[in-house]
Amino acid sequence: MINMKFVTHLSLVLTMSLVSFALSNNYHTTSNSNTNTSHSNSNTVRFLPGFPGILPFNLQTGYIGVWEEQMQLFYYFIKYENNPKTDPLLVWFAGGPGCSSFTDLVFGHIGPLSFNISSQWEDGLPRLESNPYSWTKVANVLFIDSPVGAGFSYATNKSYIPSDTNTVKQAYEFLKKWLIEHPEFARNPIYIAGASYAGRVISTLMLEIINGNEAGSETRMNIQGYIIGNPVMDDFVSKHAIEYAHRISILSDELYESAKLSCHGDYEPIVAEGNAQCKEILEATSNCMDPVEESFILESKCNVSTPEKWCRVYYRNRMSQSWANDINVQAALHVREGTISEWFRCRGRRSDDEFKYNSDVDNSVSYQQNLTTEPLRALIFSGDQDMLAPYMTTLAWIKKLNIVPNGDYWRPWFLNGQVGGYVTEYSNGNYNLTFTTIKGAGHIAPEYKSQECLAMLQRWIAFSPL
Known part of the structure; x- marks a missing residue:
């Protein structure tokens, strides 16, 4: 009779042996790759610490x-599960600025992995599990640690300071080189995608690609459109945050009307400094707004350093920081040894971080206006529980584009008999834009409503109505 306990034990031993062998090989590959930066040195990853x-x-x-090899951009590429050589290629940029795309890959956003928040850590690392609503079920996805300095990307020129425009130029050169090294994807439909602050980069990058195609670039891209979630396109978010807070009953009618009257519709702190009455009213609005998490108003704001209860930001940062800084994880991912002193999810956020970023695209709406002259498709989505970049801000700049609603305005769409959000389709006969809210979602909508966001993408990418 077969001893099933012995078989189970033997299976675990063999699995751990394979993992150890793979990590060992990855480690040696990483060590060797540090001496050669003239090509991508792309490696397949079969095992990751924390995943069984x-x-x-x-x-x-x-x-x-890029830039004569002085800037080394790190990427994660995941092939589409069905027809990778014919179906779309999504190129994903994280927000920030200065944030690694790693979190979108493994925190249950759009990638095939997710941290298991409720499980015990093993060997000092959080455990990983499969994400059933990964966007790789719809398309190939290329995650880039951009700008240089974010995640595992690094610069050999230590005096370099990244900016919006530099990030775009480097990303364009990156994509041309990546497609040359992966010619099997050269003809795939390409969509540039991302969330939050990445909206500024995506709008500018789209024009860079289009101009390059028109100029006869040796690497012509089959660019079809772009996708942006909860975009931060300009510096007028604070105005709509006040309006949004009133709309969802965080601010009373009286307080909101007083703010409008005293601040004349401009709620920037620098403006309030010269207006004592406005400053006083804004302090009162802050007392109402500050207790809730601005990126997801259904949760209370917590102390990140010493959370007394569940705190999404704390656990996200702690898990990411612990996992990505582990030597075995970096070996498994083929990270070049000695290229970064410490992995940060978002650079430039800590007082002891020397990383700087120059936000030199103050308003990307003009880039959006230029894009409406091209035969492109755009998908813009917003979690409706986000006060950091309220959906009202997005609707405000969409109204400035040369497009009009096409058909029903603000109609509900459904998933499993439930409202998934409210959608409006716009067009000018050449350019087409779909805007939708994601009901119940926060700032990075797939983190909160992953099933709904996958359904949204599946329908849109297939040219079907939401």
Whole structure:
């Protein structure tokens, strides 16, 4: 009779042996790759610490050198699960500015992995599990640690200071080189995608690609459109945050009307400094707004350093920081040894971080206006529980574009008999934009409503109505 306990034990031993062997090989590959930065040195990753067994998807990591190889951009590439050589390629940029795309890959956002928040850590690392609502079920997804300095990307020129415009130029060069090294994807429909502050980069990058195609670039891209979630396109978010807080009953009618009257519709703190009455009213609005988490108003704001209860930001940062800084994790991902002193999810956020970022695109709406002259598709979505970049801000700049609603305005769409959000389709006969809210979602909508966001993408990418 077969001893099932022995078989189970033997299976675990063999699995751990394979993981150890893979990590050992990855480690040696990483050590050797540090001496060669002239090509991407793309590697397939089959095992990751914290995930049991072989990864159930095709993950490749590597570097692309830009600007005469002085800037080394790290990427994660995950092939589409069905027809990778014919179906869309999504190029994903994180927000920030200065944030790694790693979090979108493994925190249950759009990637095939998610941290298991409720499980015990093993060997000092959080455990990973599969995300059933990964966007890789719809498309190939290329995650980039951009700008240089974010995540595992690094610069050999230590005096370099990234900016919006520099990020765009480097990203364009990156994409041209990546497609040359992966010619099997050269003809795939390409969509530039991202969330939050990435909206500024995406709008500018789209024009860079279009201009390059028109100029006869040796690497012509089959660019079809772009996707942005809860975009931060300009510096007028605070105005709509006050309006949004009133709309969802965080601010009373009296307080909101007083703010409008005293501040004349401009709620920037620098303006309030010269207006004592406005300053006083804004302090009162802050007392109402500050206790809730602005990126997801259904949760209370917590003390990140010493949370007394569940705190999304704290656990997200702690898990990411612990996992990405582990030597075995970096070896498994083929990170070049000695290229970064410490992995940060978002650079420039800590007082002891020397990383700087120059936000030199104050308003990207003009770039959006230029895009409406092209035969493109755009998907803009907003979690409706986000006060950091309220959906009202997005609607305000959409109204400035040369497009009009096409058909029903603000109609509900459904998933499993429930309202998934409210959608409006716009067009000018050439350019088409779909805007939708994601009901019950926060700032990075797929983190809160992953099933709804996958359904949204599946329908839109297939040219079907939401």
